[in-house]
Amino acid sequence: MSDPTKPTSLASMTLAEARDALRAKKISSKELTGAFVSAIQAARPLNAFITEAGEQALAMADASDRRIARGEAGALEGLPLAIKDLFCTKGVRTTAASRILGNFVPPYESTVTQNLWDAGAVMLGKTNLDEFAMGSSNETSFFGPVFNPWRASNSNANLVPGGSSGGSAAAVAADLCLAATGTDTGGSIRQPAAVTGRVGMKPTYGRCSRFGIVAFASSLDQAGPMTKTVKDAAIMLKTMAGVDRKDSTSVDLPVPDYEKLMEGSVKGLRVGIPREYRIDGAPAEIDALWSKGAEWLKAQGAEIVDVSLPHTKYALPTYYIVAPAEASSNLARYDGVRFGHRAEGPHDVVDLYERSRGEGFGAEVQRRVLIGTYVLSAGYYDAYYARAQKLRTLIARDFTEAFEKCDVLLTPATPGPAFAVGSKTADPVQMYLNDVFTVTVNLAGLPGISVPAGLTANGLPLGLQLIGKAFDEGTLLRAARAVEEAADFQHSPARWWSA
Amino acid sequence: MSASVKDKTIKGETGDWEIVIGMEVHAQVLSESKLFSGASTRFGADPNSQVSFIDAGFPGMLPVINEKCVEQAVRTGLGLKAQINLNSIFDRKNYFYPDLPQGYQISQYKNPIVGEGEVLIDLKDGETIRVGIERLHLEQDAGKSLHDQHPDNSYVDLNRSGIALMEIVTRPHMRSSEEAAAFLKKLRAIVRYLGTCDGNMDEGSMRADVNVSVCKVGGYEEFRRTGSFRTLGTRCEIKNVNSMRFIAQAVEYEARRQVELIEGGGTVVQETRLFDAKAGETRSMRSKEEAHDYRYFPDPDLLPLELDPAWVEEIRKSLPELPDEKKARLMKLGLSAYDASVLVGERETADYFEAMLAAGAEAKAAANWLNNEYFGRLNRTGLSITDGPVSPKANADIIAMVAEGLISGKIAKDVLDIEWNERTGNPRAAIVEARGMKQVTDTGAIDAAIEAVIAANPDKVEEVKAKPKLAAWFVGQVMRQTGGKANPAAVNAALKVRLNLPDEG
Structure with a gap:
């Protein structure tokens, strides 16, 4: 049964290991993909996927195997991935975890996923998320919550996987895919990665095309990889990134070899510790982990620098004006007229709008559409939206000034570990506080990455966040790799779901 | 202001009122594809056949x-002598x-691509007024809702959705329905010269919203002096007035409505009104x-x-000659202001005229010929200058033959009629020479005709000696005798000698 040339479990391989094994023809994509298809079926209690695409995945794997045999393998040839259900996928239902999209099947492919398929990757399915990516716990999905594969020691309570990319995070953590795509508007990649013990990276705004990604807040949204290791994130980013003439906000800069840039020492690297990220009431474990992270980097020759980001305290209010404002406009197209959910028997067009949108959008989406509409209204625009834009400029300037003194910043990724399903749904403000360490990065358009760094006393993963200069993902990955090596996080959740 | 202010006032019961008009014109950009997508902009395609996912x-x-x-917006801005905003x-x-x-x-x-500019308009009384352009900006057109295709449902055609429009906003610098219509006509001419909009109002390529207010005489002067809107009345916006004639009607109706309203003790409320072309009136659509x-x-x-400023400069250099400049040039060639404005009013007319000049026609003669002869024929048959049957070269030839004395003015009209029907393209050879229509200057033939007329009318010969003005009758008779081919000047001279008439009489 056991073949010494093959890893004991195909599904627990990293992306890099699987890539190398495929290239060396030690395994086939068909075997690998088959292992994930089975794992996904067995893990249905996690509710990580909205749409499983097993058959299509096996067909893609077959095609990959043929290309490998012909020596035509792409950079991600035969590697099975999970795709957040916010990316439009041609011929495969795309829901944004909302009822309003109904059975929408896009006749087009997002640029990021197209890049992945062009490189030979295999799509396993579409992962669950907060509705329209609005949430920090994956509890706002029309398709039900995702459960975190992790549980606290001596507890059977279901925990949230974070959000909004909760399904992707759970899928990576539970070995249901080699890696997944996520999108990050205020922390939606980094926060779920942190609370599921995996790596999540939000690249610089403009690094990846937004074309074909269902828009939440256009000036903040950015696609990125969710992976088991920093190296896997580097491999994924290389293929996902690049300028796209279909997205005017994508940036025309060469995409470097991140895998290569990631290697090397952090000796002499200046790591900034922003003092404003030390918040009152944060668990001692978070603070302790943060200090430990700084020590790890220092031990490898990095220089630790104290820096200030004075406008940090305005980041959450700024974010919760800008993001809903853009969302209220971006979501206007879901009106029941051309696609998606349409109310039965409307008596006029206003009734059609009101009922289609009232039935189609969940409570959190409606809340944000209302907030966004309000802050853009005549008479309120200057007090809210215009001021938020000014603050956004100040927040971005904080980073520019800090980066005169350092090369990367080190912060906690989240204010705490995964919390219990249902424990914060009643209080939106408590929920929004989850993004306190991550939203600043989106507001400033910078790259950020969360790396698993330790466990709480009751066995739940915690992450550290590193923030880089714009388009300096290479340095960011190198620092992340140093944290990853020092943390040596080897934990995996117990497989309670496939009992 | 001149005496014409008087014509611009409305007589009310409490005194005279002035009309003040501003306009917002939506001009569809001439382009192959839409403002933000690659879908085609062709007019008249099947519903929803030119719609991208965007x-x-x-x-x-x-x-x-x-x-x-x-580029088209910048070109239009330059044509309106407007400021081009390098950042918008x-x-x-x-x-x-x-x-x-x-x-x-x-x-x-807040930040349009084009800022302040101007349009000069020529009025019938010879006055030229300047209408300030406040801004021009680019925007997407909406689709079209069709409410008359089904008893219960409405349909939507998205072919127009996303097509680029230029919204051109004027200052309130127009004072009468005539000025408003003249402005739109001039704007249309400018964008058509520039090739940035086809100006086709029937297909909705140009649509105007007209802002109308009234104020007591003097209020407008005060506004122009101070820049303050305080002395102007409250305006109403009349939506989608889609012909020159309707603009005039809508302004007249609306101004009168406002005067009657105010004089009846009411106040004008700022609102959007719709012009009903059938009823010839405006109706409230929605209030502020x-x-x-x-x-x-x-x-x-x-x-x-x-x-890039260099790119804008390139466009500036590539601008064609615009109506105002063309008019000035034509006036230097000896044309009256009126003739010149008629000729430059439509790009095609100007092009036709220029083609005649290129074919050797003398400017003044060509202008007279077109205004007196050719345009009339086109109007009577409902043909446009581009559809007309006579080429610029043929018309140039006809007037050249008159200038050379080869044919008379009367024969020239006959030649034009023949050319109109036969389209020879070469009236000199194909009509005049081939049919012997050359003017007779041969004195022998003229003398013979004179003798014949004298012989047949001895009583008239006696009369003309007493009344030299009767000579004209003799000229007519001789012309008839020669079938109109005789050179009238030669006939006149020969008659004077033969009848022994005084030089001037």
């Missing part, structure tokens, strides 16, 4: 600016309507209170539009 507002779709449309911003104008698939229109709100809150904000899908 135009239909599908999830994940992003707008990408069409550089051609930007696209905003979202949010509202719900089934023919607006994105739920917002991408437009330019009901106006949409469009929640404008910069479109985060698009970067600020930055123009």
Whole structure:
């Protein structure tokens, strides 16, 4: 049964290991993909996927195997991935975890996923998320919550996987895919990665095309990889990134070899510790982990620098004006007229709008559409939206000034570990506080990455966040790799779901 | 102001009122594809056959600016002698309507691509007035809702959705329906010269919203002096007036309505009104209170539009000669201001005239010939200058033959009629020479004709000696005798000698 040339479990391989094994023809994509298809079926209690695409995945794997045999393998040839259900996928239902999209099947492919398929990757399915990516716990999905594969020691309570990319995070953590795509508007990649013990990276705004990604807040949204290791994130980013003439906000800069840039020492690297990220009431474990992270980097020759980001305290209010404002406009197209959910028997067009949108959008989406509409209204625009834009400029300037003194910043990724399903749904403000360490990065358009760094006393993963200069993902990955090596996080959740 | 102010006033019961008019014109950009998508802009295609996923507002779709449309806007701005803003911003104008698939229109709100400019308009009395242009901005057109295709349902055609429009906003510098119509005509001529809009009002390529207010005589002068709107009345916006004639009607009706309202003790409320062409009246659409809150904000899908000054200069250099410059040039060639404005009013007419000049025609003669002969024939048959049967070269030949004395003015008209029907393209050889229509200057033939007329009318010969003015009758008779081919000057001279008439009489 056991073949010494093959890893004991195909599904627990990293992306890099699987890539190398495929290239060396030690395994086939068909075997690998088959292992994930089975794992996904067995893990249905996690509710990580909205749409499983097993058959299509096996067909893609077959095609990959043929290309490998012909020596035509792409950079991600035969590697099975999970795709957040916010990316439009041609011929495969795309829901944004909302009822309003109904059975929408896009006749087009997002640029990021197209890049992945062009490189030979295999799509396993579409992962669950907060509705329209609005949430920090994956509890706002029309398709039900995702459960975190992790549980606290001596507890059977279901925990949230974070959000909004909760399904992707759970899928990576539970070995249901080699890696997944996520999108990050205020922390939606980094926060779920942190609370599921995996790596999540939000690249610089403009690094990846937004074309074909269902828009939440256009000036903040950015696609990125969710992976088991920093190296896997580097491999994924290389293929996902690049300028796209279909997205005017994508940036025309060469995409470097991140895998290569990631290697090397952090000796002499200046790591900034922003003092404003030390918040009152944060668990001692978070603070302790943060200090430990700084020590790890220092031990490898990095220089630790104290820096200030004075406008940090305005980041959450700024974010919760800008993001809903853009969302209220971006979501206007879901009106029941051309696609998606349409109310039965409307008596006029206003009734059609009101009922289609009232039935189609969940409570959190409606809340944000209302907030966004309000802050853009005549008479309120200057007090809210215009001021938020000014603050956004100040927040971005904080980073520019800090980066005169350092090369990367080190912060906690989240204010705490995964919390219990249902424990914060009643209080939106408590929920929004989850993004306190991550939203600043989106507001400033910078790259950020969360790396698993330790466990709480009751066995739940915690992450550290590193923030880089714009388009300096290479340095960011190198620092992340140093944290990853020092943390040596080897934990995996117990497989309670496939009992 | 001149005496014409008097003509611009409305007589009310409490005194005279002045009309003040500003306009917002939507001009469809001439371009192959839409403002933010690659879908075609061709008019008259099957419903929903020219719609991209961007135009239909599908999830994940992003707008990408069409550089051609930007160039056309800049070209138009330069043609309006306007400031080109090297930095402009696209905003979202949010509202719900089934023919607006994105739920917002991408437009330019605070930072338009074109700023202050001007249009000069010539009025019938020879006066030229300057209408200030406040701004020009680019925006997307909406689709079209069709409410008459089904008893219960409405249909939406998105072919127009996303087509680029230039919204051109004037200052309130027009004072009568005549000026308003003249402005639109001139604007249309300018964009057609520039090739930035086809100006086709029937197909909706140019649509005007007209802002009308009235004030007591003197209020407008005060406004122009101070720049303050305080002395102007409250305006009403009349939507989608889509012909020159309707503009005049709508302004007249609306101004009178406002005067009657104020004099009857009421007040004008700022509102949007719709012109009903059938009834010839304006009707309230929505008041200021009901106006949409469009929640404008910069479109985060698009970067600020930055123009390279060198690129703008290139466009400036490529501008064609515009109506005002062309008019000035034609006047230098000896044309009257009136003739020149008639000829430059339409690009095709001007092109036709210029082609005649290129074929060797003398300017003044060509202008007279077109105004007196050719345009009349075109009007009577309902043909446009481009559809007319006679080429510029043929018309130039005809007047050249008159100038050479080869044919008389009367024969020239006959030649034109023949050319109109036969389209020979070469009236000199194909008509005049081939049919022997050359003017007779042979004195022998003229003398013979004179003798014949004298012989047949001895009583007239006696009469003419007493009344030298009767000589004209003899000229007519001789012309008839020669079938109109005789040179009238030669006939006149020969008659004077033969009848022994005084030189002037």
